[in-house]
Amino acid sequence: xxxxLVCHSHVVDQRGSLWEEKxxxxxxxxxxxYDDAIKRAVKEQLSGKGITDxxxxxxxxxxxxxxxxxxxxxxxxxxxxxxxxxxxxxxHKGDKIPKQGGGSGSGKGKSGHGQEAGQGGGGGRMRxxxxxxxWIGYVFQDLELPNLVLKMLTSSDELRLEQRGFxxxxxxxxxxxxxxxxxxxxxxxxxxxxxxxxxxEERKKMKQQEAVIAEEEAKKQSGSPRWRQAQMQKGYHLERxxxxxxxLGVVPQFEKMDLRYxxxxxxxxxxxxxxxxxxxxxxxxxxxxxxxxxxxxxxxEYLFLTKLYRRVHLVLIxxxxxxxxxxxxxxxxxxxxxxxxxxxxxxxxxxxxxxERFPASQYNIYVTHASDGDNFTEDREKTIKFxxxxxxxxxxxxxxxxxxxxxxxxEFWRTFSKLQKPYPQLTIAALTEPREIIPVFRKLFKKKxxxxx
Amino acid sequence: xxxxxxxxxxxxxxxPALLQRFLEISEEIAVEKCGxxxxxxxxxxxxxxxxxDAMVTGALPLQLYHWFYxxxxxxxxxxxxxxxxxxxxxxxxxQLYCAENNTATEMLVVIAHAGCGHNAVYKNNFLxxxxxxxKGIVDYLIFARDFLRKCEEKYGEERVSDLMTACMALGPYSxxxxxxxxxxxxxxxxxxxxxxxxxxxxxxNPVFHDRSxxxxxxxxxxxxxxxxxxxxxxxxxxxxxxxxLRVIEEWEAEVTRIFRKINEYFYPHTRTKVxxxxxxxxxxxxxxxxxxxxxxxxxxxxxxxxxxxxxxxxTGQPGYRWRDKFEGKIPLWGINHYSLGFQLFQDxxxxxxxxxxxxxxxxPDLIGANFWEVFRHIxxxxxxxxxxxxxFSPKLIRDYAFFALEDDPExxxxxxxxxxxxxxxxxxxxxxxxxYAYHAALPNLEVASVDIGSGCALTLRHTQHDRVHLDGNxxxxxxxxxxxxxxxxxxxxxxxxxxxxVTDLWIANEGxxxxxxxx
Numbered sequence: 022x023x024x025x026l027v028c029h030s031h032v033v034d035q036r037g038s039l040w041e042e043k044x045x046x047x048x049x050x051x052x053x054x055y056d057d058a059i060k061r062a063v064k065e066q067l068s069g070k071g072i073t074d075x076x077x078x079x080x081x082x083x084x085x086x087x088x089x090x091x092x093x094x095x096x097x098x099x100x101x102x103x104x105x106x107x108x109x110x111x112x113h114k115g116d117k118i119p120k121q122g123g124g125s126g127s128g129k130g131k132s133g134h135g136q137e138a139g140q141g142g143g144g145g146r147m148r149x150x151x152x153x154x155x156w157i158g159y160v161f162q163d164l165e166l167p168n169l170v171l172k173m174l175t176s177s178d179e180l181r182l183e184q185r186g187f188x189x190x191x192x193x194x195x196x197x198x199x200x201x202x203x204x205x206x207x208x209x210x211x212x213x214x215x216x217x218x219x220x221x222e223e224r225k226k227m228k229q230q231e232a233v234i235a236e237e238e239a240k241k242q243s244g245s246p247r248w249r250q251a252q253m254q255k256g257y258h259l260e261r262x263x264x265x266x267x268x269l270g271v272v273p274q275f276e277k278m279d280l281r282y283x284x285x286x287x288x289x290x291x292x293x294x295x296x297x298x299x300x301x302x303x304x305x306x307x308x309x310x311x312x313x314x315x316x317x318x319x320x321x322e323y324l325f326l327t328k329l330y331r332r333v334h335l336v337l338i339x340x341x342x343x344x345x346x347x348x349x350x351x352x353x354x355x356x357x358x359x360x361x362x363x364x365x366x367x368x369x370x371x372x373x374x375x376x377e378r379f380p381a382s383q384y385n386i387y388v389t390h391a392s393d394g395d396n397f398t399e400d401r402e403k404t405i406k407f408x409x410x411x412x413x414x415x416x417x418x419x420x421x422x423x424x425x426x427x428x429x430x431x432e433f434w435r436t437f438s439k440l441q442k443p444y445p446q447l448t449i450a451a452l453t454e455p456r457e458i459i460p461v462f463r464k465l466f467k468k469k470x471x472x473x474x
Numbered sequence: 475x476x477x478x479x480x481x482x483x484x485x486x487x488x489x490p491a492l493l494q495r496f497l498e499i500s501e502e503i504a505v506e507k508c509g510x511x512x513x514x515x516x517x518x519x520x521x522x523x524x525x526x527d528a529m530v531t532g533a534l535p536l537q538l539y540h541w542f543y544x545x546x547x548x549x550x551x552x553x554x555x556x557x558x559x560x561x562x563x564x565x566x567x568x569q570l571y572c573a574e575n576n577t578a579t580e581m582l583v584v585i586a587h588a589g590c591g592h593n594a595v596y597k598n599n600f601l602x603x604x605x606x607x608x609k610g611i612v613d614y615l616i617f618a619r620d621f622l623r624k625c626e627e628k629y630g631e632e633r634v635s636d637l638m639t640a641c642m643a644l645g646p647y648s649x650x651x652x653x654x655x656x657x658x659x660x661x662x663x664x665x666x667x668x669x670x671x672x673x674x675x676x677x678x679n680p681v682f683h684d685r686s687x688x689x690x691x692x693x694x695x696x697x698x699x700x701x702x703x704x705x706x707x708x709x710x711x712x713x714x715x716x717x718x719l720r721v722i723e724e725w726e727a728e729v730t731r732i733f734r735k736i737n738e739y740f741y742p743h744t745r746t747k748v749x750x751x752x753x754x755x756x757x758x759x760x761x762x763x764x765x766x767x768x769x770x771x772x773x774x775x776x777x778x779x780x781x782x783x784x785x786x787x788x789t790g791q792p793g794y795r796w797r798d799k800f801e802g803k804i805p806l807w808g809i810n811h812y813s814l815g816f817q818l819f820q821d822x823x824x825x826x827x828x829x830x831x832x833x834x835x836x837x838p839d840l841i842g843a844n845f846w847e848v849f850r851h852i853x854x855x856x857x858x859x860x861x862x863x864x865x866f867s868p869k870l871i872r873d874y875a876f877f878a879l880e881d882d883p884e885x886x887x888x889x890x891x892x893x894x895x896x897x898x899x900x901x902x903x904x905x906x907x908x909x910y911a912y913h914a915a916l917p918n919l920e921v922a923s924v925d926i927g928s929g930c931a932l933t934l935r936h937t938q939h940d941r942v943h944l945d946g947n948x949x950x951x952x953x954x955x956x957x958x959x960x961x962x963x964x965x966x967x968x969x970x971x972x973x974x975x976v977t978d979l980w981i982a983n984e985g986x987x988x989x990x991x992x993x
Binding site: 029095101105107109 | 490493494497517518521524527530544547548574631642643792793806878879883888889890891894897906916917941942944946955
């Protein structure tokens with residue numbers, strides 16, 4: 022040990038250090054980059070083409086930026102190559118091996134094989150299939166229903182799992198070790214004490230018999246009936262002691278009665294309820310294109326609402342000269358009407374439904390109204406009256422979307438502009454092109470304090 | 475050394491004290507018996523989670539912040555880290571990470587394997603001596619990480635991480651194959667950076683500073699060639715010429731320098747896989763042989779059994795002396811570096827001690843030589859290619875039953891070009907050595923020219939060897955990322971055949987890569 026080097030070498034125990042946090046930074050960065058890439062791709066996809074084709078079944082494929090460091094590679098199919106392998110058994114120079122099934126995996130053409138499968142051409146893109154739920158999640162990020170307030174805490178069909186005490190049956194992963202061991206310890210103590218008490222008893226009895234035997238033997242009467250009986254008794258006690266001693270050794274550590282599982286119960290969760298009225302103008306002045314636009318917007322909103330708020334009721338009203346309530350989404354999205362436009366009849370129906378089924382004290386009320394802006398001039402007074410007295414005071418958020426034109430001089434635009442002052446929950450937007458749907462939609466439902474580009 | 479009275483451990487439980495004791499014993503064997511020159515060792519016991527983290531950067535002692543490492547971390551977590559016993563780093567003192575879930579024997583094998591074997595190669599091998607700076611690497615990486623963090627604050631995280639990605643892509647082309655870099659410390663680096671900044675401020679010229687104008691504009695008629703001759707160190711070329719031509723800024727050049735240093739650190743590793751693992755496995759075998767009950771008696775018989783189990787797992791090679799399981803399918807196994815290196819050294823030891831007539835004919839220099847002298851010579855002076863080329867014996871090719879197979883894309887069969895017989899020995903040996911050459915799988919790329927007249931267009935030239943072309947997809951991705959982050963002017967990659975004719979041309983301009991069919 023005269024080597025000076027040896028004393029410099031040493032062993033360090035690093036297990037307790039704060040090392041782990043370093044990698045979290047990089048993991049976080051990777052997750053963020055991956056997420057951003059998908060978000061960007063979804064956005065690009067939305068601005069690129071119409072969104073009506075997302076309602077089909079199946080996964081939606083987005084192209085995201087490549088998540089790796091590119092490396093320059095040779096093309097293995099461009100020229101012959103030669104490689105050395107171990108373990109030759111029967112081959113001779115000049116033998117030919119057919120390429121199919123010739124190798125067991127690690128053979129030729131392996132360079133970049135896995136990567137190529139997932140790549141598109143050009144500047145490093147990767148095709149990534151998203152399920153519709155994931156896709157919608159990315160589209161609706163940072164959006165919410167505005168002004169949602171807790172109104173009535175009655176509805177209770179939403180339940181949440183909560184731990185409530187312990188039970189003696191349950192799945193293995195919920196086993197509570199500490200409690201189980203505590204119980205088993207208690208049980209062991211009791212049982213072992215019992216056995217030891219019995220043992221003491223038996224030993225005492227055996228001693229008595231031994232005393233009898235000794236007494237008899239002292240009298241030189243080893244064959245007497247008393248002696249024989251005492252011998253028999255002693256044998257019996259001895260056997261019993263052995264039994265008990267054995268028992269003491271084999272008391273099981275755990276028995277079924279010891280097991281304690283964490284018990285979970287379904288606890289009702291108070292929820293806020295919301296109802297959304299869709300008003301759709303289906304009069305003759307709405308062209309097919311306009312109606313499709315409005316329907317797409319509704320469909321989007323519908324997806325958004327059903328995705329984020331499970332307890333949202335929908336009321337679908339379409340109107341021209343008269344107003345109807347549609348019973349199903351399909352009916353609402355599939356109908357068209359003719360004739361003039363009178364919005365007041367829709368509002369009348371709205372009031373009736375709302376008062377009967379959705380008292381304002383219990384529900385958050387939202388209205389989305391799509392129209393091309395035309396309405397009978399004679400209907401204006403009535404509309405304003407309804408809006409002022411019934412609809413707006415009870416509504417959290419009223420969205421008016423003008424479809425097909427951006428004119429500021431339409432009947433509705435002028436009417437609603439005036440109403441915006443006393444009622445800030447009234448919002449107006451115009452929608453003319455399919456590609457504007459997402460921007461308009463994001464503007465309408467952006468989260469408070471979140472900047473949306 | 476004295477014989478031990480009783481084994482130093484029983485069972486498979488270990489304590490830090492045992493490891494310390496074993497470290498001292500095995501270093502003593504390595505120094506006294508094998509005559510090796512070692513760095514002091516620093517054995518670190520880490521949890522398996524810490525081990526996974528260390529695996530992400532491999533032999534690099536410090537982690538930089540980049541999403542790529544995060545991605546690898548997820549991949550390692552998914553595939554599991556079982557089977558990795560240790561990680562060793564080329565630092566002084568030599569840092570050795572051992573996972574806590576190793577058994578006692580595994581721990582001791584690791585200490586002998588890495589603490590003596592890898593350590594000796596790090597300290598003595600010419601490549602490591604020339605390209606790495608074990609004393610200063612940790613210092614430098616701390617400097618680099620601080621610098622990158624400051625850049626992130628100033629220029630945004632995304633810009634810096636994209637730049638880092640581009641530098642990583644250029645990794646294989648960032649080593650000076652001829653000149654030797656000088657080692658520097660943290661303070662040297664700071665002073666150098668300071669100097670660079672001052673120089674930049676002194677030479678600041680608002681006209682040239684405008685990125686859109688070239689400083690040499692107006693001198694179109696004068697023929698200026700940059701570089702003077704083709705330069706294989708592309709990253710260094712960009713670092714030096716980029717700021718001069720106002721293509722990239724000083725801080726960007728500094729980032730490329732960081733990655734050049736990191737790649738210089740890794741470069742010797744890629745060229746000495748067989749030498750490294752061969753030396754390490756030989757050392758572990760030697761140390762345990764010395765300690766076995768037959769010699770010093772420091773380990774018990776059962777520990778020796780466990781050692782052989784670990785040793786066989788590490789140096790196993792399917793196909794090695796293995797002939798009986800043939801089921802109508804030709805198996806194509808990859809080569810285990812551990813096995814190849816270990817068997818090479820074993821074979822050299824055999825030739826030194828008990829040569830056959832064949833060995834006398836092939837390796838006259840080795841006959842009767844001291845094995846450990848030969849060993850020290852090899853780990854100091856050879857890389858994989860020259861090691862195999864020089865010492866691969868005819869007996870070894872028979873043991874492994876190596877055969878060479880040609881894959882011609884135009885045929886639907888592989889052709890056996892040579893097998894393990896007298897006629898094929900030389901060819902198979904040369905092919906095997908070539909397989910381990912640094913440039914075997916790496917496309918040969920170098921800086922051909924910068925066109926100063928027309929906005930500093932950079933041309934990289936790929937020279938085709940054996941008619942092997944570039945993979946078009948990979949060129950597109952590669953060029954895209956390098957162009958966008960490191961050379962935001964026109965950039966071209968031309969592929970040149972043996973006659974000097976350009977057969978393929980890719981042009982990156984304003985963020986778009988196009989493949990042009992040359993005239």
